[in-house]
Amino acid sequence: MKYPECIQCGQTSPKWSVFGNTLAAVFKVVVGTLTGSKGLVADGVHSAADAMSSLFIVIALKVADRPHDDKHPYGYGKIEYISTLCASTFLFVGAASIFFDAIKTFKLGVHEIPGDAAMLATIISLGFSYLMYISNQCAGTQLCSPAMLADANESRADSITSVAVLLGLIGAKLGFSNADTVAALIVSLFIFNMSIEMFLQGINGLIDMSVDPDIMEGIVAASLNVEGVAGVRSIKTRQMGQKNWIDIEIAVSQNISVLEVHGITENVREAVMQDVDGISGISIATYPIDETAGGQFQ
Protein backbone atom coordinates (compact mmCIF):
# COMPACT_ATOMS: atom_id res chain seq x y z
CA MET A 1 0.00 0.00 0.00
CA LYS A 2 1.46 3.34 -1.04
CA TYR A 3 -0.65 5.80 0.93
CA PRO A 4 -3.01 5.54 3.88
CA GLU A 5 -5.67 7.11 1.62
CA CYS A 6 -5.71 3.90 -0.40
CA ILE A 7 -8.07 2.27 2.10
CA GLN A 8 -10.46 5.20 1.75
CA CYS A 9 -10.17 4.99 -2.03
CA GLY A 10 -10.80 1.26 -1.96
CA GLN A 11 -14.09 1.88 -0.20
CA THR A 12 -15.38 4.61 -2.49
CA SER A 13 -14.05 3.40 -5.83
CA PRO A 14 -16.35 0.36 -6.25
CA LYS A 15 -19.35 2.47 -5.24
CA TRP A 16 -18.46 5.05 -7.86
CA SER A 17 -18.38 2.37 -10.51
CA VAL A 18 -21.92 1.23 -9.61
CA PHE A 19 -23.04 4.84 -9.86
CA GLY A 20 -21.06 5.50 -13.04
CA ASN A 21 -22.32 2.38 -14.79
CA THR A 22 -25.94 3.12 -13.90
CA LEU A 23 -25.55 6.66 -15.19
CA ALA A 24 -23.87 5.42 -18.36
CA ALA A 25 -26.67 2.89 -18.95
CA VAL A 26 -29.40 5.53 -18.65
CA PHE A 27 -27.44 8.01 -20.77
CA LYS A 28 -26.71 5.54 -23.58
CA VAL A 29 -30.23 4.14 -23.75
CA VAL A 30 -31.78 7.65 -23.83
CA VAL A 31 -29.37 9.07 -26.42
CA GLY A 32 -29.50 5.85 -28.44
CA THR A 33 -33.30 5.94 -28.55
CA LEU A 34 -33.35 9.66 -29.44
CA THR A 35 -30.76 9.35 -32.22
CA GLY A 36 -32.05 6.00 -33.42
CA SER A 37 -28.71 4.24 -32.95
CA LYS A 38 -29.32 0.58 -32.16
CA GLY A 39 -25.67 0.05 -31.31
CA LEU A 40 -25.79 2.67 -28.60
CA VAL A 41 -28.92 1.14 -27.05
CA ALA A 42 -27.27 -2.28 -26.98
CA ASP A 43 -24.22 -0.69 -25.39
CA GLY A 44 -26.52 0.82 -22.75
CA VAL A 45 -27.94 -2.60 -21.91
CA HIS A 46 -24.37 -3.82 -21.53
CA SER A 47 -23.68 -0.96 -19.09
CA ALA A 48 -26.76 -1.95 -17.08
CA ALA A 49 -25.33 -5.46 -16.72
CA ASP A 50 -22.03 -3.88 -15.63
CA ALA A 51 -23.84 -1.85 -12.99
CA MET A 52 -25.38 -5.04 -11.60
CA SER A 53 -22.03 -6.79 -11.59
CA SER A 54 -20.41 -3.80 -9.85
CA LEU A 55 -23.16 -3.82 -7.26
CA PHE A 56 -22.42 -7.47 -6.59
CA ILE A 57 -18.75 -6.63 -6.14
CA VAL A 58 -19.61 -3.90 -3.61
CA ILE A 59 -21.65 -6.47 -1.64
CA ALA A 60 -18.83 -9.03 -1.88
CA LEU A 61 -16.32 -6.47 -0.57
CA LYS A 62 -18.64 -5.76 2.37
CA VAL A 63 -18.87 -9.47 3.18
CA ALA A 64 -15.10 -9.96 2.77
CA ASP A 65 -14.54 -7.24 5.36
CA ARG A 66 -16.40 -9.16 8.06
CA PRO A 67 -14.16 -10.50 10.84
CA HIS A 68 -13.80 -14.25 11.25
CA ASP A 69 -16.27 -16.05 13.49
CA ASP A 70 -16.77 -19.53 14.95
CA LYS A 71 -18.39 -20.90 11.82
CA HIS A 72 -15.88 -19.31 9.46
CA PRO A 73 -12.60 -19.53 11.38
CA TYR A 74 -10.59 -18.27 8.39
CA GLY A 75 -12.82 -15.29 7.61
CA TYR A 76 -14.79 -14.42 4.49
CA GLY A 77 -12.01 -13.30 2.12
CA LYS A 78 -12.75 -16.03 -0.42
CA ILE A 79 -15.98 -14.35 -1.52
CA GLU A 80 -13.88 -11.97 -3.61
CA TYR A 81 -12.98 -14.84 -5.91
CA ILE A 82 -16.61 -15.83 -6.25
CA SER A 83 -17.44 -12.27 -7.33
CA THR A 84 -14.55 -12.49 -9.80
CA LEU A 85 -16.15 -15.63 -11.26
CA CYS A 86 -19.49 -13.84 -11.56
CA ALA A 87 -17.90 -10.81 -13.23
CA SER A 88 -16.11 -13.08 -15.70
CA THR A 89 -19.42 -14.74 -16.58
CA PHE A 90 -20.98 -11.31 -17.21
CA LEU A 91 -18.08 -10.40 -19.49
CA PHE A 92 -18.35 -13.70 -21.33
CA VAL A 93 -22.06 -13.25 -22.01
CA GLY A 94 -21.42 -9.63 -23.07
CA ALA A 95 -18.69 -10.69 -25.48
CA ALA A 96 -20.92 -13.43 -26.92
CA SER A 97 -23.74 -10.96 -27.58
CA ILE A 98 -21.37 -8.52 -29.33
CA PHE A 99 -19.91 -11.36 -31.36
CA PHE A 100 -23.24 -12.74 -32.59
CA ASP A 101 -24.61 -9.27 -33.29
CA ALA A 102 -21.60 -8.53 -35.44
CA ILE A 103 -21.98 -11.81 -37.32
CA LYS A 104 -25.64 -11.03 -37.91
CA THR A 105 -24.88 -7.58 -39.31
CA PHE A 106 -22.27 -9.11 -41.58
CA LYS A 107 -24.83 -11.53 -42.98
CA LEU A 108 -27.72 -9.13 -43.35
CA GLY A 109 -25.57 -6.21 -44.40
CA VAL A 110 -27.79 -3.66 -42.67
CA HIS A 111 -25.92 -0.46 -41.95
CA GLU A 112 -27.41 2.52 -40.32
CA ILE A 113 -25.58 5.79 -40.78
CA PRO A 114 -25.18 6.92 -37.19
CA GLY A 115 -25.55 10.59 -36.29
CA ASP A 116 -22.95 12.84 -34.72
CA ALA A 117 -24.79 12.59 -31.39
CA ALA A 118 -23.91 8.90 -31.21
CA MET A 119 -20.27 9.76 -31.68
CA LEU A 120 -20.36 12.36 -28.92
CA ALA A 121 -22.09 9.92 -26.57
CA THR A 122 -19.47 7.29 -27.30
CA ILE A 123 -16.65 9.72 -26.50
CA ILE A 124 -18.32 10.67 -23.20
CA SER A 125 -18.86 7.05 -22.20
CA LEU A 126 -15.28 6.22 -23.15
CA GLY A 127 -14.07 8.89 -20.74
CA PHE A 128 -16.38 7.58 -18.05
CA SER A 129 -15.31 3.95 -18.24
CA TYR A 130 -11.65 4.86 -18.54
CA LEU A 131 -11.84 6.88 -15.31
CA MET A 132 -13.57 3.99 -13.52
CA TYR A 133 -10.93 1.61 -14.83
CA ILE A 134 -8.05 3.79 -13.57
CA SER A 135 -9.62 4.27 -10.17
CA ASN A 136 -10.48 0.61 -9.57
CA GLN A 137 -7.21 -0.62 -11.00
CA CYS A 138 -5.22 1.62 -8.66
CA ALA A 139 -7.24 0.78 -5.55
CA GLY A 140 -7.33 -2.92 -6.44
CA THR A 141 -3.58 -3.12 -6.97
CA GLN A 142 -2.75 -1.22 -3.80
CA LEU A 143 -5.10 -3.31 -1.65
CA CYS A 144 -4.42 -6.57 -3.57
CA SER A 145 -8.16 -7.03 -3.97
CA PRO A 146 -9.16 -9.53 -6.67
CA ALA A 147 -12.75 -8.28 -6.66
CA MET A 148 -11.76 -4.66 -7.34
CA LEU A 149 -9.37 -5.77 -10.06
CA ALA A 150 -12.23 -7.72 -11.64
CA ASP A 151 -14.33 -4.55 -11.54
CA ALA A 152 -11.46 -2.66 -13.15
CA ASN A 153 -11.21 -5.28 -15.90
CA GLU A 154 -14.87 -4.83 -16.68
CA SER A 155 -14.46 -1.09 -17.06
CA ARG A 156 -11.43 -1.75 -19.25
CA ALA A 157 -13.52 -3.98 -21.49
CA ASP A 158 -16.07 -1.17 -21.69
CA SER A 159 -13.51 1.42 -22.72
CA ILE A 160 -12.08 -0.90 -25.38
CA THR A 161 -15.59 -1.47 -26.70
CA SER A 162 -16.16 2.27 -26.83
CA VAL A 163 -12.91 2.81 -28.73
CA ALA A 164 -13.96 0.16 -31.24
CA VAL A 165 -17.40 1.72 -31.63
CA LEU A 166 -15.78 5.11 -32.13
CA LEU A 167 -13.40 3.76 -34.78
CA GLY A 168 -16.34 2.07 -36.45
CA LEU A 169 -18.32 5.33 -36.48
CA ILE A 170 -15.38 7.26 -37.93
CA GLY A 171 -14.86 4.52 -40.52
CA ALA A 172 -18.53 4.66 -41.48
CA LYS A 173 -18.26 8.43 -41.94
CA LEU A 174 -15.25 7.95 -44.19
CA GLY A 175 -17.15 5.42 -46.25
CA PHE A 176 -15.94 2.07 -44.94
CA SER A 177 -19.36 0.63 -44.25
CA ASN A 178 -18.09 -2.57 -42.61
CA ALA A 179 -15.66 -0.82 -40.25
CA ASP A 180 -17.89 -0.98 -37.16
CA THR A 181 -18.69 -4.67 -37.64
CA VAL A 182 -15.05 -5.63 -37.97
CA ALA A 183 -14.19 -3.54 -34.91
CA ALA A 184 -16.96 -5.24 -32.92
CA LEU A 185 -15.67 -8.71 -33.90
CA ILE A 186 -12.12 -7.93 -32.79
CA VAL A 187 -13.32 -6.43 -29.53
CA SER A 188 -15.48 -9.43 -28.72
CA LEU A 189 -12.54 -11.79 -29.16
CA PHE A 190 -10.46 -9.59 -26.89
CA ILE A 191 -13.14 -9.60 -24.20
CA PHE A 192 -13.54 -13.38 -24.52
CA ASN A 193 -9.87 -13.75 -23.74
CA MET A 194 -10.15 -11.39 -20.78
CA SER A 195 -13.15 -13.19 -19.31
CA ILE A 196 -11.42 -16.56 -19.51
CA GLU A 197 -8.35 -15.16 -17.78
CA MET A 198 -10.52 -13.73 -15.02
CA PHE A 199 -12.36 -17.02 -14.68
CA LEU A 200 -9.11 -18.93 -14.21
CA GLN A 201 -7.93 -16.35 -11.68
CA GLY A 202 -11.11 -16.82 -9.67
CA ILE A 203 -10.77 -20.60 -9.75
CA ASN A 204 -7.12 -20.41 -8.73
CA GLY A 205 -8.01 -18.24 -5.75
CA LEU A 206 -10.70 -20.66 -4.68
CA ILE A 207 -8.45 -23.70 -4.74
CA ASP A 208 -5.93 -22.34 -2.23
CA MET A 209 -3.24 -21.01 -4.56
CA SER A 210 -0.03 -19.95 -2.86
CA VAL A 211 1.11 -16.30 -2.82
CA ASP A 212 3.90 -14.77 -4.93
CA PRO A 213 7.38 -16.19 -4.24
CA ASP A 214 8.57 -12.63 -3.38
CA ILE A 215 6.15 -12.40 -0.47
CA MET A 216 7.18 -15.84 0.74
CA GLU A 217 10.83 -14.82 0.61
CA GLY A 218 9.97 -11.72 2.64
CA ILE A 219 8.31 -13.86 5.30
CA VAL A 220 11.26 -16.26 5.46
CA ALA A 221 13.73 -13.39 5.69
CA ALA A 222 11.73 -11.69 8.45
CA SER A 223 11.57 -14.86 10.54
CA LEU A 224 15.25 -15.72 10.04
CA ASN A 225 16.11 -12.30 11.47
CA VAL A 226 14.54 -13.21 14.80
CA GLU A 227 16.99 -14.36 17.44
CA GLY A 228 16.75 -18.08 18.22
CA VAL A 229 15.42 -19.11 14.81
CA ALA A 230 17.89 -21.55 13.29
CA GLY A 231 16.04 -22.07 10.03
CA VAL A 232 12.71 -22.24 8.22
CA ARG A 233 11.74 -25.83 7.64
CA SER A 234 8.62 -25.32 5.57
CA ILE A 235 6.26 -22.55 4.51
CA LYS A 236 2.77 -22.93 3.12
CA THR A 237 0.67 -19.99 2.00
CA ARG A 238 -2.79 -19.56 0.58
CA GLN A 239 -4.59 -16.57 -0.83
CA MET A 240 -7.71 -15.39 0.98
CA GLY A 241 -8.88 -12.41 -1.08
CA GLN A 242 -7.03 -9.26 -0.03
CA LYS A 243 -5.04 -11.07 2.63
CA ASN A 244 -3.10 -14.30 2.90
CA TRP A 245 -2.91 -17.13 5.35
CA ILE A 246 0.54 -18.40 6.34
CA ASP A 247 1.59 -21.75 7.83
CA ILE A 248 5.25 -21.77 8.71
CA GLU A 249 7.50 -24.24 10.55
CA ILE A 250 10.69 -22.87 12.09
CA ALA A 251 13.64 -24.78 13.51
CA VAL A 252 14.59 -23.92 17.09
CA SER A 253 17.16 -25.47 19.41
CA GLN A 254 15.84 -28.58 21.12
CA ASN A 255 17.44 -27.85 24.49
CA ILE A 256 15.59 -24.70 25.55
CA SER A 257 12.25 -24.83 27.36
CA VAL A 258 8.80 -24.67 25.79
CA LEU A 259 8.31 -21.27 27.43
CA GLU A 260 11.37 -19.86 25.67
CA VAL A 261 10.31 -21.37 22.37
CA HIS A 262 6.96 -19.67 22.76
CA GLY A 263 8.73 -16.34 23.26
CA ILE A 264 10.61 -16.89 19.99
CA THR A 265 7.44 -17.75 18.02
CA GLU A 266 5.74 -14.62 19.37
CA ASN A 267 8.71 -12.57 18.17
CA VAL A 268 8.52 -14.22 14.75
CA ARG A 269 4.80 -13.43 14.53
CA GLU A 270 5.43 -9.79 15.38
CA ALA A 271 8.34 -9.49 12.96
CA VAL A 272 6.45 -11.03 10.05
CA MET A 273 3.29 -9.02 10.70
CA GLN A 274 5.38 -5.85 10.78
CA ASP A 275 7.49 -6.53 7.71
CA VAL A 276 4.96 -8.09 5.37
CA ASP A 277 1.64 -6.55 4.31
CA GLY A 278 -1.64 -8.33 3.86
CA ILE A 279 -1.51 -11.26 6.26
CA SER A 280 -4.80 -12.43 7.71
CA GLY A 281 -3.32 -15.06 9.96
CA ILE A 282 -0.09 -16.87 10.64
CA SER A 283 0.36 -20.20 12.34
CA ILE A 284 3.89 -20.95 13.54
CA ALA A 285 4.96 -24.49 14.35
CA THR A 286 8.41 -25.29 15.71
CA TYR A 287 10.79 -28.12 15.01
CA PRO A 288 13.53 -29.09 17.47
CA ILE A 289 17.10 -29.36 16.16
CA ASP A 290 20.34 -30.30 17.81
CA GLU A 291 22.45 -27.19 17.34
CA THR A 292 25.58 -28.70 18.87
CA ALA A 293 25.56 -31.37 16.18
CA GLY A 294 25.34 -28.65 13.57
CA GLY A 295 21.82 -29.63 12.43
CA GLN A 296 20.88 -26.81 10.10
CA PHE A 297 17.79 -26.65 8.00
CA GLN A 298 17.14 -24.77 4.91
Place this chain on the structure above:
Amino acid sequence: MLSMSRAALSQCTGNDIQKCVACEKKAGWNAVFANLALALFKAFIGYISGSKALLGDALFSFKDFIAALVIVVGFKVSGKPADPQHPYGHGKIEFVALLLISIGLMISTLFLFVHSAHSLLNCYHGVGNPPRLIAFWAALISVAANYQLSHYLLCVGDTLKSPSMLASARHNHSGAVSSIMVAVAVLGAHFGGFAFLDPLVALIEAACLISMSIEMLKDSMKGLFDYAVHPEAVDRIESVARVVPGVHKVSKVVARQSGHGLWVDMTIKVDPLLSHQDGYLIGQHVRESIQAALGETTNVNVIIEPYQP
Protein backbone atom coordinates in the same frame (compact mmCIF):
# COMPACT_ATOMS: atom_id res chain seq x y z
CA MET B 1 -26.32 -50.41 -20.56
CA LEU B 2 -28.65 -52.37 -18.33
CA SER B 3 -27.21 -55.75 -19.14
CA MET B 4 -23.77 -54.35 -18.44
CA SER B 5 -24.95 -53.14 -15.03
CA ARG B 6 -26.49 -56.47 -14.27
CA ALA B 7 -23.34 -58.34 -15.15
CA ALA B 8 -21.33 -56.12 -12.83
CA LEU B 9 -23.95 -56.62 -10.13
CA SER B 10 -23.55 -60.36 -10.14
CA GLN B 11 -19.82 -59.79 -9.80
CA CYS B 12 -20.24 -57.62 -6.74
CA THR B 13 -22.59 -59.89 -4.87
CA GLY B 14 -19.89 -62.55 -4.94
CA ASN B 15 -17.58 -63.06 -2.00
CA ASP B 16 -14.55 -61.82 -3.80
CA ILE B 17 -14.28 -58.21 -2.63
CA GLN B 18 -10.84 -57.83 -4.16
CA LYS B 19 -12.44 -57.96 -7.56
CA CYS B 20 -14.78 -55.21 -6.51
CA VAL B 21 -12.10 -52.59 -5.93
CA ALA B 22 -11.53 -52.51 -9.66
CA CYS B 23 -15.28 -52.60 -9.95
CA GLU B 24 -15.68 -49.30 -8.05
CA LYS B 25 -14.05 -47.40 -10.86
CA LYS B 26 -16.10 -49.33 -13.39
CA ALA B 27 -19.28 -48.72 -11.43
CA GLY B 28 -18.52 -45.00 -11.40
CA TRP B 29 -18.11 -44.92 -15.16
CA ASN B 30 -21.20 -47.11 -15.62
CA ALA B 31 -23.20 -44.55 -13.64
CA VAL B 32 -21.79 -41.74 -15.81
CA PHE B 33 -22.69 -43.39 -19.12
CA ALA B 34 -26.05 -44.78 -18.00
CA ASN B 35 -27.18 -41.38 -16.74
CA LEU B 36 -25.94 -39.58 -19.85
CA ALA B 37 -27.77 -42.07 -22.07
CA LEU B 38 -30.95 -41.66 -20.03
CA ALA B 39 -30.71 -37.86 -20.14
CA LEU B 40 -30.21 -37.73 -23.91
CA PHE B 41 -32.94 -40.31 -24.53
CA LYS B 42 -35.49 -38.48 -22.39
CA ALA B 43 -34.55 -35.05 -23.76
CA PHE B 44 -35.05 -36.36 -27.30
CA ILE B 45 -38.36 -38.12 -26.60
CA GLY B 46 -39.52 -35.19 -24.45
CA TYR B 47 -38.82 -32.84 -27.32
CA ILE B 48 -40.60 -34.83 -30.04
CA SER B 49 -43.56 -35.80 -27.82
CA GLY B 50 -44.03 -32.30 -26.41
CA SER B 51 -43.95 -33.52 -22.80
CA LYS B 52 -42.56 -30.84 -20.48
CA ALA B 53 -42.47 -33.28 -17.58
CA LEU B 54 -40.21 -35.63 -19.49
CA LEU B 55 -37.91 -32.72 -20.36
CA GLY B 56 -37.69 -31.95 -16.64
CA ASP B 57 -36.96 -35.60 -15.99
CA ALA B 58 -34.14 -35.43 -18.53
CA LEU B 59 -32.69 -32.55 -16.52
CA PHE B 60 -32.82 -34.80 -13.45
CA SER B 61 -30.79 -37.47 -15.22
CA PHE B 62 -28.42 -34.84 -16.55
CA LYS B 63 -27.77 -33.70 -12.99
CA ASP B 64 -27.07 -37.32 -11.99
CA PHE B 65 -24.72 -37.64 -14.96
CA ILE B 66 -22.74 -34.55 -13.93
CA ALA B 67 -22.66 -35.66 -10.29
CA ALA B 68 -21.35 -39.09 -11.31
CA LEU B 69 -18.78 -37.47 -13.59
CA VAL B 70 -17.54 -35.25 -10.75
CA ILE B 71 -17.11 -38.32 -8.59
CA VAL B 72 -15.04 -40.14 -11.20
CA VAL B 73 -13.03 -37.25 -12.67
CA GLY B 74 -13.03 -35.01 -9.59
CA PHE B 75 -11.51 -37.81 -7.57
CA LYS B 76 -8.59 -37.98 -9.96
CA VAL B 77 -7.97 -34.24 -10.11
CA SER B 78 -8.49 -33.51 -6.44
CA GLY B 79 -6.24 -36.43 -5.54
CA LYS B 80 -3.26 -34.78 -7.27
CA PRO B 81 -0.48 -34.26 -4.73
CA ALA B 82 0.45 -30.81 -3.46
CA ASP B 83 2.87 -28.74 -5.54
CA PRO B 84 4.62 -25.41 -4.84
CA GLN B 85 1.74 -23.47 -6.35
CA HIS B 86 -0.91 -25.42 -4.46
CA PRO B 87 0.72 -26.26 -1.12
CA TYR B 88 -2.55 -27.59 0.32
CA GLY B 89 -3.25 -29.94 -2.59
CA HIS B 90 -6.08 -29.71 -5.12
CA GLY B 91 -9.00 -30.88 -3.00
CA LYS B 92 -10.92 -27.64 -3.35
CA ILE B 93 -11.49 -28.28 -7.04
CA GLU B 94 -14.39 -30.48 -6.00
CA PHE B 95 -16.11 -27.55 -4.34
CA VAL B 96 -15.49 -25.34 -7.37
CA ALA B 97 -17.00 -28.01 -9.64
CA LEU B 98 -20.00 -28.23 -7.32
CA LEU B 99 -20.39 -24.43 -7.45
CA LEU B 100 -20.33 -24.30 -11.26
CA ILE B 101 -22.68 -27.27 -11.60
CA SER B 102 -25.21 -25.83 -9.18
CA ILE B 103 -25.26 -22.53 -11.06
CA GLY B 104 -25.66 -24.33 -14.40
CA LEU B 105 -28.45 -26.45 -12.97
CA MET B 106 -30.22 -23.36 -11.63
CA ILE B 107 -30.12 -21.60 -14.98
CA SER B 108 -31.41 -24.62 -16.93
CA THR B 109 -34.13 -25.22 -14.33
CA LEU B 110 -35.20 -21.61 -14.67
CA PHE B 111 -35.76 -22.21 -18.39
CA LEU B 112 -37.78 -25.35 -17.62
CA PHE B 113 -39.80 -23.39 -15.07
CA VAL B 114 -40.70 -20.57 -17.46
CA HIS B 115 -41.44 -23.06 -20.24
CA SER B 116 -43.79 -25.21 -18.18
CA ALA B 117 -45.47 -22.24 -16.46
CA HIS B 118 -46.22 -20.93 -19.94
CA SER B 119 -47.80 -24.18 -21.09
CA LEU B 120 -49.72 -24.51 -17.82
CA LEU B 121 -51.19 -21.10 -18.61
CA ASN B 122 -52.05 -22.36 -22.09
CA CYS B 123 -53.88 -25.34 -20.58
CA TYR B 124 -55.79 -22.95 -18.34
CA HIS B 125 -56.97 -21.13 -21.44
CA GLY B 126 -57.86 -24.48 -22.98
CA VAL B 127 -55.29 -24.46 -25.76
CA GLY B 128 -52.84 -26.94 -24.27
CA ASN B 129 -51.92 -30.11 -26.15
CA PRO B 130 -51.48 -33.38 -24.28
CA PRO B 131 -48.10 -35.01 -24.91
CA ARG B 132 -47.82 -37.99 -27.23
CA LEU B 133 -47.98 -41.46 -25.74
CA ILE B 134 -44.36 -42.22 -26.58
CA ALA B 135 -43.43 -40.07 -23.58
CA PHE B 136 -45.17 -42.61 -21.34
CA TRP B 137 -43.04 -45.49 -22.62
CA ALA B 138 -39.90 -43.41 -22.30
CA ALA B 139 -40.79 -42.62 -18.69
CA LEU B 140 -41.40 -46.33 -17.98
CA ILE B 141 -37.99 -47.23 -19.42
CA SER B 142 -36.45 -44.51 -17.29
CA VAL B 143 -38.14 -45.87 -14.13
CA ALA B 144 -36.73 -49.33 -14.79
CA ALA B 145 -33.26 -48.06 -15.69
CA ASN B 146 -33.03 -45.72 -12.71
CA TYR B 147 -34.23 -48.42 -10.38
CA GLN B 148 -31.71 -50.94 -11.71
CA LEU B 149 -28.92 -48.41 -11.53
CA SER B 150 -29.71 -47.41 -7.97
CA HIS B 151 -29.88 -51.07 -6.93
CA TYR B 152 -26.54 -51.75 -8.56
CA LEU B 153 -24.83 -48.70 -7.06
CA LEU B 154 -26.29 -49.53 -3.65
CA CYS B 155 -24.68 -52.96 -3.85
CA VAL B 156 -21.31 -51.57 -4.92
CA GLY B 157 -21.47 -48.77 -2.35
CA ASP B 158 -22.39 -51.16 0.44
CA THR B 159 -19.67 -53.64 -0.42
CA LEU B 160 -16.97 -50.98 -0.71
CA LYS B 161 -18.29 -48.65 2.00
CA SER B 162 -18.14 -45.77 -0.47
CA PRO B 163 -20.31 -42.81 0.57
CA SER B 164 -20.14 -41.25 -2.89
CA MET B 165 -21.50 -44.43 -4.50
CA LEU B 166 -24.32 -44.55 -1.96
CA ALA B 167 -25.10 -40.90 -2.73
CA SER B 168 -25.25 -41.78 -6.43
CA ALA B 169 -27.62 -44.62 -5.62
CA ARG B 170 -29.90 -42.20 -3.76
CA HIS B 171 -29.81 -39.80 -6.72
CA ASN B 172 -30.96 -42.54 -9.04
CA HIS B 173 -33.62 -43.68 -6.62
CA SER B 174 -35.17 -40.20 -6.59
CA GLY B 175 -34.81 -40.23 -10.38
CA ALA B 176 -36.98 -43.36 -10.52
CA VAL B 177 -39.64 -41.68 -8.36
CA SER B 178 -39.58 -38.63 -10.62
CA SER B 179 -40.03 -40.81 -13.71
CA ILE B 180 -43.03 -42.56 -12.12
CA MET B 181 -44.64 -39.15 -11.67
CA VAL B 182 -43.96 -38.36 -15.32
CA ALA B 183 -45.48 -41.66 -16.49
CA VAL B 184 -48.65 -41.02 -14.45
CA ALA B 185 -48.89 -37.45 -15.73
CA VAL B 186 -48.52 -38.45 -19.38
CA LEU B 187 -51.08 -41.22 -18.98
CA GLY B 188 -53.53 -38.86 -17.23
CA ALA B 189 -53.04 -36.20 -19.87
CA HIS B 190 -53.45 -38.61 -22.74
CA PHE B 191 -56.38 -40.74 -21.61
CA GLY B 192 -57.99 -38.73 -18.82
CA GLY B 193 -57.92 -35.48 -20.77
CA PHE B 194 -56.06 -33.71 -17.96
CA ALA B 195 -53.63 -31.88 -20.21
CA PHE B 196 -52.50 -29.67 -17.33
CA LEU B 197 -50.95 -32.67 -15.52
CA ASP B 198 -47.88 -32.71 -17.71
CA PRO B 199 -46.71 -29.09 -17.17
CA LEU B 200 -47.77 -29.36 -13.53
CA VAL B 201 -45.42 -32.29 -12.95
CA ALA B 202 -42.72 -30.34 -14.80
CA LEU B 203 -43.25 -27.44 -12.39
CA ILE B 204 -42.96 -29.74 -9.37
CA GLU B 205 -39.75 -31.16 -10.83
CA ALA B 206 -38.41 -27.66 -11.39
CA ALA B 207 -39.12 -26.81 -7.75
CA CYS B 208 -37.27 -29.97 -6.60
CA LEU B 209 -34.33 -29.21 -8.88
CA ILE B 210 -34.09 -25.62 -7.63
CA SER B 211 -34.06 -26.71 -4.01
CA MET B 212 -31.44 -29.35 -4.81
CA SER B 213 -29.22 -26.87 -6.61
CA ILE B 214 -29.51 -24.42 -3.72
CA GLU B 215 -28.38 -27.21 -1.37
CA MET B 216 -25.45 -27.88 -3.69
CA LEU B 217 -24.61 -24.18 -3.82
CA LYS B 218 -24.64 -23.97 -0.03
CA ASP B 219 -22.41 -27.03 0.31
CA SER B 220 -19.90 -25.68 -2.17
CA MET B 221 -19.88 -22.23 -0.53
CA LYS B 222 -19.23 -23.84 2.84
CA GLY B 223 -16.26 -25.71 1.45
CA LEU B 224 -14.89 -22.69 -0.40
CA PHE B 225 -15.24 -20.42 2.63
CA ASP B 226 -13.40 -22.91 4.86
CA TYR B 227 -16.55 -23.38 6.86
CA ALA B 228 -15.78 -24.97 10.23
CA VAL B 229 -16.46 -28.71 10.03
CA HIS B 230 -19.03 -30.46 12.19
CA PRO B 231 -18.76 -29.62 15.90
CA GLU B 232 -18.75 -33.37 16.60
CA ALA B 233 -15.56 -33.83 14.58
CA VAL B 234 -13.94 -30.97 16.49
CA ASP B 235 -15.09 -32.46 19.80
CA ARG B 236 -13.66 -35.81 18.76
CA ILE B 237 -10.28 -34.25 17.90
CA GLU B 238 -10.28 -32.43 21.21
CA SER B 239 -11.09 -35.53 23.25
CA VAL B 240 -8.44 -37.58 21.47
CA ALA B 241 -5.80 -34.90 22.03
CA ARG B 242 -6.69 -34.31 25.67
CA VAL B 243 -5.85 -37.86 26.78
CA VAL B 244 -2.37 -37.80 25.26
CA PRO B 245 0.14 -37.82 28.16
CA GLY B 246 1.72 -34.41 28.74
CA VAL B 247 -1.17 -32.38 27.22
CA HIS B 248 -2.49 -29.99 29.87
CA LYS B 249 -5.09 -28.29 27.75
CA VAL B 250 -6.34 -28.16 24.18
CA SER B 251 -6.87 -24.46 23.64
CA LYS B 252 -7.82 -24.21 19.97
CA VAL B 253 -9.13 -26.64 17.37
CA VAL B 254 -10.05 -25.42 13.88
CA ALA B 255 -10.69 -27.80 11.02
CA ARG B 256 -11.46 -27.22 7.37
CA GLN B 257 -12.38 -29.57 4.57
CA SER B 258 -10.54 -29.68 1.27
CA GLY B 259 -11.93 -32.33 -1.03
CA HIS B 260 -11.61 -35.56 0.89
CA GLY B 261 -8.91 -34.33 3.21
CA LEU B 262 -9.31 -32.59 6.54
CA TRP B 263 -6.88 -29.87 7.63
CA VAL B 264 -6.69 -29.41 11.39
CA ASP B 265 -5.06 -26.40 13.06
CA MET B 266 -4.78 -26.89 16.79
CA THR B 267 -2.96 -25.52 19.80
CA ILE B 268 -2.07 -27.60 22.84
CA LYS B 269 -0.71 -26.37 26.15
CA VAL B 270 2.12 -28.27 27.82
CA ASP B 271 4.32 -27.80 30.91
CA PRO B 272 6.30 -24.57 30.26
CA LEU B 273 9.49 -26.01 31.76
CA LEU B 274 9.56 -29.01 29.44
CA SER B 275 12.38 -29.00 26.90
CA HIS B 276 11.52 -28.14 23.30
CA GLN B 277 12.40 -31.67 22.25
CA ASP B 278 9.93 -33.24 24.72
CA GLY B 279 7.23 -30.73 23.85
CA TYR B 280 7.65 -31.56 20.18
CA LEU B 281 7.33 -35.28 20.87
CA ILE B 282 4.04 -34.69 22.69
CA GLY B 283 2.85 -32.79 19.62
CA GLN B 284 3.89 -35.70 17.38
CA HIS B 285 2.00 -38.06 19.64
CA VAL B 286 -1.12 -35.88 19.37
CA ARG B 287 -0.82 -35.81 15.58
CA GLU B 288 -0.46 -39.57 15.35
CA SER B 289 -3.40 -40.32 17.63
CA ILE B 290 -5.65 -37.94 15.67
CA GLN B 291 -4.61 -39.54 12.40
CA ALA B 292 -5.29 -42.95 13.92
CA ALA B 293 -8.75 -41.83 14.98
CA LEU B 294 -9.80 -39.88 11.86
CA GLY B 295 -7.86 -41.52 9.06
CA GLU B 296 -4.68 -40.91 7.11
CA THR B 297 -6.12 -38.13 4.96
CA THR B 298 -6.15 -35.84 7.99
CA ASN B 299 -3.44 -33.19 8.06
CA VAL B 300 -2.71 -32.03 11.57
CA ASN B 301 -0.78 -28.87 12.41
CA VAL B 302 0.00 -28.84 16.13
CA ILE B 303 1.19 -25.65 17.81
CA ILE B 304 2.73 -26.12 21.27
CA GLU B 305 2.27 -23.39 23.84
CA PRO B 306 3.31 -23.18 27.50
CA TYR B 307 0.52 -23.91 29.95
CA GLN B 308 -0.11 -21.03 32.33
CA PRO B 309 -2.91 -21.69 34.81
